[in-house]
Amino acid sequence: xxxxxSERANHLMALARYNGRWWWQRRSRMADWSLALSTLPLSxxxxxxxxxxxxxxxxxxxxxxxxxLSEWVAWILVLGVLCFVVPGVLxxxxxxxxxxxxxxxxxxxxxxxxxxGNPVPxxxxxxxxxxxxxxxxxxxxxxALGCLVHASxxxxxxxxxxxxxIVALVLPTVAGLWIGTRRQLIDRxxxxxxxxxxxxxxxxxxxxxAERTRxxxxxxxxxxxxxxxxxxxxxxLEVSATDDRTIEAAGLIRTTGREALTELRGILGVLRExxxxxxxxxxxxxxxxxxxxxxxxxxxxMRVSRQESGQRLRAPVQVQRTAFxxxxxxxxxxxxxxxxxxxxxxxxxAPRVLEVEVANGPASAPLHPPPSGGYGxxxxxERVALVGGRISxxxxxxxxxxxxxxxxxxxxxxxxGVESYNTEEEGTEGDPYAPGR
Numbered sequence: 001x002x003x004x005x006s007e008r009a010n011h012l013m014a015l016a017r018y019n020g021r022w023w024w025q026r027r028s029r030m031a032d033w034s035l036a037l038s039t040l041p042l043s044x045x046x047x048x049x050x051x052x053x054x055x056x057x058x059x060x061x062x063x064x065x066x067x068x069l070s071e072w073v074a075w076i077l078v079l080g081v082l083c084f085v086v087p088g089v090l091x092x093x094x095x096x097x098x099x100x101x102x103x104x105x106x107x108x109x110x111x112x113x114x115x116x117g118n119p120v121p122x123x124x125x126x127x128x129x130x131x132x133x134x135x136x137x138x139x140x141x142x143x144a145l146g147c148l149v150h151a152s153x154x155x156x157x158x159x160x161x162x163x164x165x166i167v168a169l170v171l172p173t174v175a176g177l178w179i180g181t182r183r184q185l186i187d188r189x190x191x192x193x194x195x196x197x198x199x200x201x202x203x204x205x206x207x208x209x210a211e212r213t214r215x216x217x218x219x220x221x222x223x224x225x226x227x228x229x230x231x232x233x234x235x236x237l238e239v240s241a242t243d244d245r246t247i248e249a250a251g252l253i254r255t256t257g258r259e260a261l262t263e264l265r266g267i268l269g270v271l272r273e274x275x276x277x278x279x280x281x282x283x284x285x286x287x288x289x290x291x292x293x294x295x296x297x298x299x300x301x302m303r304v305s306r307q308e309s310g311q312r313l314r315a316p317v318q319v320q321r322t323a324f325x326x327x328x329x330x331x332x333x334x335x336x337x338x339x340x341x342x343x344x345x346x347x348x349x350a351p352r353v354l355e356v357e358v359a360n361g362p363a364s365a366p367l368h369p370p371p372s373g374g375y376g377x378x379x380x381x382e383r384v385a386l387v388g389g390r391i392s393x394x395x396x397x398x399x400x401x402x403x404x405x406x407x408x409x410x411x412x413x414x415x416x417g418v419e420s421y422n423t424e425e426e427g428t429e430g431d432p433y434a435p436g437r
Contacts, residue, residue: 005307028099036095039120089266091121098128106142114149119168122146126169129174134184143173216268223264231257240288252299286320287312287347290327292344303342304331310349315409322354322387322407329376330358330403340364341400353389354407362399 033108051154091112102125109122126146130139154161167267217239229275231254236249285293315323334343348355352428377393384391389407396402 004142026090032097035098036092039092039095040125056427067260075386084102094121095124095128098124099132102129102410106146110145112321112347113146117153119150119164122149123168123172127172127176127179130173133355134180143169147278200250200294226266227257227260231261232312248299252296256296268428280416284317284321285324285328287315287323289324290345293324293331297335297343300336302331304345305342306347308349312349313351313354313409315354315407316387319354319387319389319409320405322383323354323405325360325383326380326391326402326403326405326433333376333403334358334360336399338363338401352409354409355404355405357402357404359396359402360400361396377403407426 001147013037063070091105091108094108098105105121105128106125109125112118112121126143129142130136135137147165150165150169151161154164234250234253234257236248238254241247241250290306294306297304331345338360338378341363343358343360346355346357346359348357379389381391384405388405389405391403391405393401393403
């Protein structure tokens, strides 16, 4: 029941958001219709007052119509509809085009004021034109015509002329000018904000490009130079040494250094600013390359064991690459911080997940770790999170260290985020791969 209610609530919220967007996109057209319909009764009342007071050119006092009602009722009704109802409706209809063709509304307003003494359409026109258009010369022309027509209609008393002119002409024009100026100011502020945002993005991209170029240059000048010297010395040692074990170690160092230089050149090709050179596209390592990785570490003197269980599935290449990087980083950390320890690499294939675990015992030799930036596990966490998995790392009860990553290989597994790097995940009482088991 709770799930059904939650689903209904989400459906209603989505429907409300959709309807809200629909109404917001059509708000201007609905405002036109609302203005036309709401001013129609007011316009009719103004026409009735105008014809009864003798303001317009076609106005007739109501008292003059009453004697003829008994003889010419039908004709009077027809003429009344044609002369009064139809023009009033047409004047209200022109309000629907007040944002695209305001000249029709202004012209209808002038005619209604001149013929019937009805100022409502002209008031709407004088408000709408400066609110949506910025041609002040045209507005001044229409305002002058409105003053002339208004003077020809309300010419009996100066006080009446001034009061009606302020209400029917000045106030709508001032309100439209304020709305139009405010709209222009908001549009310019939006344009300025968008331009500043684009410039900020461009500056950020330029800064990123410059920083990447600087990093590539520093890596080439420092790291590549040092690794090249290491490869050269290893090659010389391999040629001049007489001990077979020394020759084998020097050969391994030379091969590893060359592979590191190759990968480093690929990274530099990606980092550098595009200058027409295409970065190397060597195949990225996957699970099938784990044996080669373990062989290299065994050749370096590390005691590494591998255990794999479950039926191997066809995991995505990105997941296999992530699993390889997890093992590679864990072995590197074990070599730096647990010299001489036994390292166990376990792979467990489940129907929807791939579990990768690298655990090492306590160090059996004096520790002299090389400089470390401390970003290895952070980078692993980000890489694992990209494929929708989770990772945990922490100490074991025997003094060792354990890194465990669970990567999804099925379609229904959703991303679960990244766990803490210095605490073990909860609920491992029944897990055979828990720390210390």
